[in-house]
Amino acid sequence: MEKDRIDAYFARPEVRRELIAAVSRLVAVKSVKGDPAPGAPFGPGPKAAMEEALALCREMGFRAENYRDHVGVADLNDAPTQLHILGHLDVVGEGSGWDTDPYACVERDGVLYGRGVSDDKGPVCAALLAMKAVRDLGGTAKNVRLILGTDEESGSADLACYYAQEPFAPYSFTPDAEFPLIHIEKGHYHPDFGAQWERSDLLPRLTALQGGFRVNVVPPEAEATVAGLAPDPALDSLCRQAQRITGARFELVPVPGGLRILCHGRNAHAASPEEGINAIQALLALLARLPLADCPSTRAVESLSQLFPFGDVRGKALGIASSDAESGELTLNLALMTFTETGFTAKFDCRFPLSSNRENCQNACEAALARCQMGVLGDGEMTHVHRVPADSPLVTTLLRCYSLYTGVPDPQPLAIGGGTYVHDIPGGVAFGCEFPGFDSRMHAANERVRVEDLLTSAKIFAHAIFDLCGA
DSSP states (O other): OHHHHHHHHHTSHHHHHHHHHHHHHHHTSOOBOOOOBTTBTTOHHHHHHHHHHHHHHHHTTOEEEEETTTEEEEESOSSOEEEEEEEEOOBOOOOSOOSSOTTSOEEETTEEESTTTTTTHHHHHHHHHHHHHHHHTTOOSSEEEEEEESOGGGTOHHHHHHHHHSOOOSEEEESSEESSOEEEEOEEEOOEEEEEOOOOOOSSEEEEEEEOSOTTBOOOEEEEEEETOOOOHHHHHHHHHHHHHHOOEEEEEEETTEEEEEEEOBOOBTTSGGGSBOHHHHHHHHHTTSOOOSSHHHHHHHHHHHHSOTTOOSOTTTTOOOEETTTEEOEEEEEEEEEETTEEEEEEEEEEOTTOOIIIIIIHHHHHHHHTTOEEESOOOOOOOEEOOTTSHHHHHHHHHHHHHHOOSSOOOEEESSOOTTTTSTTOEEOOEEOTTOOOOTTSTTOEEEHHHHHHHHHHHHHHHHHHHOO
C-alpha cells in the first residue's frame, strides 16, 4: 500500500532532520518586500530567499530555475506537468514581542519558531520533501512543478508575471492556508464613496473625523472634532450609553473652540468583522446622538449611521445582505473614513458569497448611497467568487488523502472570506498546512508550527502526488 511506504519513508529520523534544516535555511533569510532593484523586483530579501530555495531544490536533485526573478520553479520529472504546488517565500515584517530571534528557526518541544515557519517557508519545505519522497519511492508518470513565489504578501504580482506567459496546470493547490481544504473564496467589493458640500458656520457641528488604516482590517481607532461643543453631564451620559451599546471606549478632550472625541474599538480581519469592534461605526453611533446643528455634515453623519449602523456586519441596512448554504453570508467592514469641513470620503470592504451579483450588491449599494446624496468614487467593481466544485477530482482526492493520514472520517471543504494564493488560479484550492485547533500565530510575534504537522503534511502531499500524477 502507498500509505505504508510513505509512512515508513517519513518515519526515518534523517527526514525530520532534513526538514528542520531546510526550514532553518529559509527562515534565516529576511524576505520582507523591499524597494525594487535590478534582478530583484520585490527587493533583495525575497530574491535571496528564492535563490536559497532553488539551491535547496538542486541539492535534493531537482531541476530548478529562476523564472524572470519573480518565482522559482522546481520540477519532479520531465513529463508533462499535471500539478502545480504554489508556495511563497516572502514574509511580513517581524514586528515586536518575539521571545526568540525571528530570523533564526528555533525548536522547542517539537515546535519550530521563526518568521515564515508556517507562512509559508515551512509548508514549502513540506511540499519539497513530499516531491523528494515520491521520486525516491518510484516516481510518477506526470510532472509536479513547485512554484516558489516571492510576492504573496503584497499582491501576488509574482504569479501574475508567471501565468502571463506559462499555462495553468490541470490541478493546482497551495499549502498556504489550512486543512482540510478551502474550495470557495468569496468575492470582494470595496468601493470608495463620499459626498461634498458647502462649508457651514452653524454650531455645534462636526469639522473633522478620521478612522481606519487598512481596508482589510476592522478599524480599532477613530477620532472626531466637534466645534461648539464642550463637556457636560449630558454628553457624558450619551458616551456611557454609546459605550454600553457598542463596547467601544470614548474619551473627550477639550480643544480650542470645541471638543475632540476619541473612540477605541478592537481590530479584526475584515473577513470576520464580527470579531472586532468597529471604531468608525461606534463613533458615528455616538455622533448621531449629539445635539448637532442642522447642516450638511450632520445630515451626512445621520445617513451614515443609518446605512452602516453599529453591529451590522452583513450589509442589511445598506440593502446588500446575501447568503447561501455553500458559501455563507456576506460580510461588511466600514474600514476607512475621513471628514473635512466640506465633505467626506470613505471605503468599505465587502466579502460576498455565490448568491451575490451585480444587481443585488453593487447596484443596490450605489442606489442606497444615492438616496442619501452620496456616490461611489471611481469604478468600485466587484471581483469574482473563486469556487472549485466540492465533487471535483482534485477536491475529492485531496480530502481523501487528508482523511487517510489524520483519521478524520468525512472532512468537508471550507468557504472563507479571505483570499489565498490560488484565488486567481482556475481550479486551484488551498490545502494545508495549518491543522484545525492549532494557532500558528501567523503574521504575529512567535509564529510557530509543529514539526509533526509539517511531516504529516508532507505525507499527505506525497500521497496526493501519487494519486493525481500517477499513470
